Amino acid sequence: MSAPTIWILLPLISSVVVFFFRRWRVTVTIAAILLTLMLAFIAWFIPIGTALQAGSIALKISQTLRFFGRSFILNDVERPLIGAMYVLTACWLAGSLLARTNRLFAPLSLAIVALLIAALAVEPFLYAALLIEVAALISVPLVSPPGRKPGRGVYRFFIFQTFGMPFILFVGWMLAGVEASPSDLALVVRAAVLMALGFAFLLPVFPFHSWLPMLAVESNPYIAAFIFAVFPSFTILFGVGFLNRYAWLRDSPTVYELIRIIGLLMVLLGGIWSSYQKHLGRILGYATMIEIGFSLLALSLVNPQGLEIFFTLLMVRAIVYILWGLSLARMQHVSNNSLDFTGLHGLGLKYPFLAGTTLIAHFSLAGLPLLAAFPTRLAIWTSLAKVNPQYGWILLVGVSGFVLAGVRTLGVLFIGTDEQDSLTEHFQEDIVTLSSALRERNIPSADTFSTLIWDIFLGFTWLIILFLGTFPQLFAPLVADFPAIFERLIP
Amino acid sequence: VDFEALSIPSIIILLISSSVLLITRDWRISIGALAFQYIGVFALTALVWPPDLAVVKLVAGWMAASILGISRAGTFAIASEEETWPSGQIFRLLTAVLVMVAVVSLTPTISKTLPAIQIVQVWGSFYLIGVGLLTLGLTSRPLRTVSSLLTILSGFEVMYAAFESAILVVGLLALVNLGISMVGAYLVVAEEIPSEEAT
Numbered sequence: 001m002s003a004p005t006i007w008i009l010l011p012l013i014s015s016v017v018v019f020f021f022r023r024w025r026v027t028v029t030i031a032a033i034l035l036t037l038m039l040a041f042i043a044w045f046i047p048i049g050t051a052l053q054a055g056s057i058a059l060k061i062s063q064t065l066r067f068f069g070r071s072f073i074l075n076d077v078e079r080p081l082i083g084a085m086y087v088l089t090a091c092w093l094a095g096s097l098l099a100r101t102n103r104l105f106a107p108l109s110l111a112i113v114a115l116l117i118a119a120l121a122v123e124p125f126l127y128a129a130l131l132i133e134v135a136a137l138i139s140v141p142l143v144s145p146p147g148r149k150p151g152r153g154v155y156r157f158f159i160f161q162t163f164g165m166p167f168i169l170f171v172g173w174m175l176a177g178v179e180a181s182p183s184d185l186a187l188v189v190r191a192a193v194l195m196a197l198g199f200a201f202l203l204p205v206f207p208f209h210s211w212l213p214m215l216a217v218e219s220n221p222y223i224a225a226f227i228f229a230v231f232p233s234f235t236i237l238f239g240v241g242f243l244n245r246y247a248w249l250r251d252s253p254t255v256y257e258l259i260r261i262i263g264l265l266m267v268l269l270g271g272i273w274s275s276y277q278k279h280l281g282r283i284l285g286y287a288t289m290i291e292i293g294f295s296l297l298a299l300s301l302v303n304p305q306g307l308e309i310f311f312t313l314l315m316v317r318a319i320v321y322i323l324w325g326l327s328l329a330r331m332q333h334v335s336n337n338s339l340d341f342t343g344l345h346g347l348g349l350k351y352p353f354l355a356g357t358t359l360i361a362h363f364s365l366a367g368l369p370l371l372a373a374f375p376t377r378l379a380i381w382t383s384l385a386k387v388n389p390q391y392g393w394i395l396l397v398g399v400s401g402f403v404l405a406g407v408r409t410l411g412v413l414f415i416g417t418d419e420q421d422s423l424t425e426h427f428q429e430d431i432v433t434l435s436s437a438l439r440e441r442n443i444p445s446a447d448t449f450s451t452l453i454w455d456i457f458l459g460f461t462w463l464i465i466l467f468l469g470t471f472p473q474l475f476a477p478l479v480a481d482f483p484a485i486f487e488r489l490i491p
Numbered sequence: 492v493d494f495e496a497l498s499i500p501s502i503i504i505l506l507i508s509s510s511v512l513l514i515t516r517d518w519r520i521s522i523g524a525l526a527f528q529y530i531g532v533f534a535l536t537a538l539v540w541p542p543d544l545a546v547v548k549l550v551a552g553w554m555a556a557s558i559l560g561i562s563r564a565g566t567f568a569i570a571s572e573e574e575t576w577p578s579g580q581i582f583r584l585l586t587a588v589l590v591m592v593a594v595v596s597l598t599p600t601i602s603k604t605l606p607a608i609q610i611v612q613v614w615g616s617f618y619l620i621g622v623g624l625l626t627l628g629l630t631s632r633p634l635r636t637v638s639s640l641l642t643i644l645s646g647f648e649v650m651y652a653a654f655e656s657a658i659l660v661v662g663l664l665a666l667v668n669l670g671i672s673m674v675g676a677y678l679v680v681a682e683e684i685p686s687e688e689a690t
Contacts, residue, residue: 068659102686130663137670141677147686150678155636158674159627162640165667166647173654190604 153214167198225325266293619646637675
C-alpha cells in the first residue's frame with residue numbers, strides 16, 4: 001500500500017461515505033474523529049519506505065501513487081506533519097460537535113484536508129493549485145450552508161481562489177524557462193510578478209483579503225475559523241515549496257525582502273482595521289490577516305529558526321483558532337445569533353468562561369506574555385528588529401491595534417447594563433441550581449447543565465493556552481522535524 | 492478536420508458568445524451562449540492538442556452549462572438589472588468593443604512574449620478573459636458570476652493548452668470547470684434547500 005493511498009485516498013473515500021450518512025451527525029463525526037486519529041497514529045509510528053516485519057508478514061508503505069501519468073509522493077520526512085494535520089483535524093471534528101456546525105462539516109472537512117495534503121504530494125507540484133481550487137470549491141457549502149442566502153463573502157472567497165489558480169499554473173510553465181536561462185531578467189521579473197499575484201489571490205494578501213471579514217460574519221464562526229486556519233496554512237506551505245525548489249528564488253534577497261514587506265503590511269493593516277471593528281467575526285477575519293502576516297515574516301527570516309517558528313506558528317494558530325471558533329460559535333448561540341457588539345453587552349457577566357476564552361484566544365494571537373503565541377511572536381519580533389529596528393515599530397503599531405480590539409471586546413463583554421448582576425453571582429447561581437437539583441434528585445435544566453459543562457471545558461482550554469505559552473520548550477520537539485520537508489531551505 | 496481553417500470561425504464564435512453573455516439578461520440565452528462558447532474553445536484548443544483530448548473541453552463545458560441550466564429551470568426570479576435596459580446593454584456592448592480593441596492592440600506584444608501561442612489563440616483567450624472580467628465586475632447574480640468565471644477560465648485554458656497537455660491537468664481542469672458550475676448551481680438554489688443545521 002502507498003502512503004498517498006492511506007493519507008489521501010482513504011480519507012477522501014471516507015468523506016464520501018460520511019456524506020451519505022451525515023443524517024446521523026454525532027455518529028459519523030465520531031467515526032471521522034476515530035479515522036483521523038488512526039491516520040495520525042499510522043503517520044506517527046509507521047515509517048514510509050521501510051519494510052516492517054511482523055512475524056511472517058512484511059509491511060511496507062511505499063511513497064508513490066501514480067495517477068494519470070502523474071505521481072503523488074509522500075516522503076518519510078513529511079510523516080510528522082501529516083500526523084499533526086490529522087490530529088488537528090480530529091480536534092476540529094471534535095469541536096464541531098460542540099459548535100453545532102451543520103451536518104456537512106464532517107464529510108467536507110475530511111475531504112478538504114485530504115485534498116490539501118494531496119496538493120502537497122502531487123508531482124509536478126504546480127498542479128497543487130488545481131487541488132487547492134477543488135478544495136476551495138468543496139468548502140463553499142460549508143461556509144454558505146443550505147437554507148441560507150449566500151453572502152458576498154462566499155462569492156469573493158471562491159472567485160479569488162479561482163483567480164489564483166491560473167496564475168500559479170502559468171508561472172509553472174514560466175519557471176521552467178527561468179531555470180533554463182536565469183540571466184533573462186525580463187522573464188524572471190514576469191514570473192515573479194505573476195507568482196506574487198497568484199499567491200496574493202490564494203492566501204489572501206492585501207488588497208484581496210476582503211472575503212476574510214465578510215465570510216466571518218456570514219458563516220458559522222467555527223467554520224470560518226476552520227477555513228481561515230486551513231487554507232492560508234496549506235497555501236503558505238505550497239509557497240514555501242516554491243522557495244525550496246527554485247534556487248533563483250531562495251537565493252534572492254529581494255524575494256525575502258518582498259515577503260517581509262508584505263508580511264509587515266498584513267500585520268499593520270490587519271491590526272489597524274481590527275481596532276475599530278464592532279463584530280467579533282470581523283475581528284477574527286482581521287486576526288487571520290495578521291496571522292498570515294506573521295507567517296510571512298517568519299519565512300522572511302533567513303536564519304535556521306525561521307522555518308521552525310513558521311511551523312510552530314502553524315500549530316499554535318490551529319489550536320487557538322479551534323478555541324476561538326468554539327467560543328464564538330457558543331457566544332452566537334447564547335446571544336440570539338449575533339456577534340455584533342450591540343448584542344453582546346454584559347455577556348461576560350453571565351458566561352464568564354465563554355467570554356474569557358474569546359479574550360484569551362484574542363490576546364494569545366496578539367502575543368501577550370504567557371499565552372500560546374507569545375514565544376513565536378517574541379522570536380519574530382527580536383529577529384526582525386535586528387534586521388531593521390523600524391520593522392519592529394511597524395509591528396508594534398499593528399499589534400497595538402489588535403490589542404486595542406481585544407480591550408474593546410473586553411469592555412463590551414464585561415460592562416453590563418443596569419439589570420445585569422455581577423459575574424460571580426451568575427456563576428454561583430448556576431452552581432446553586434445544579435447542586436440543589438442534585439440534592440433533591442431532580443434533573444437540572446438542560447441549559448444549566450450545558451452551561452456548566454461548557455464552563456468546565458472552556459476553563460480546561462485556558463490551561464492549554466497557558467501551558468503552550470509558559471512551557472514552549474515542551475512543545476518545540478513536536479515540530480522540530482517539520483522543517484526537514486524543505487531540506488534546501490535548512491542552512 | 493482542419494482546425495487551422497476553423498480558427499477564424501471559432502474566434503467569431505467566441506466574440507459572439509462572450510458578448511452575448513455580457514449583454515443578455517435572460518438566463519436561457521446566457522446558458523446557450525456559454526455552451527456555444529465552448530465550441531470555439533474546443534476549436535482553438537484543437538489547434539495544439541489532438542482533437543480527442545481537446546474534446547474534453549467541449550464535453551466539460553457543455554456539462555457545466557447543463558448543470559447551471561438545470562439549477563435555474565423552475566426558478567422564476569425577476570432580474571433586477573432589467574431596469575437598465577436598453578442603455579445598460581449599449582454600455583456593455585461598447586465596453587466589449589473596447590476589450591476587443593485592447594486585445595487586438597496588445598496581441599503583437601503578447602505574441603512576442605509568448606511565442607508558443609498562435610495569434611488566434613491570443614485573440615480568443617484574452618478576449619474571453621477580458622469580457623469575463625468585465626461581466627464579473629458588472630454583476631452580483633450567482634448565475635452570471637459563475638458564467639463569467641467559466642469564461643475567464645476558458646480563456647486561460649485556451650492559452651494554457653499551448654504549454655501543457657498532461658492528462659491529469661486536463662482532467663483536473665475539467666473537474667474545476669464542473670466544480671465551479673456545481674458551486675454556481677448550489678448558490679442559485681442554496682436558499683431553497685432544506686437546512687442541514689445541527690439540532
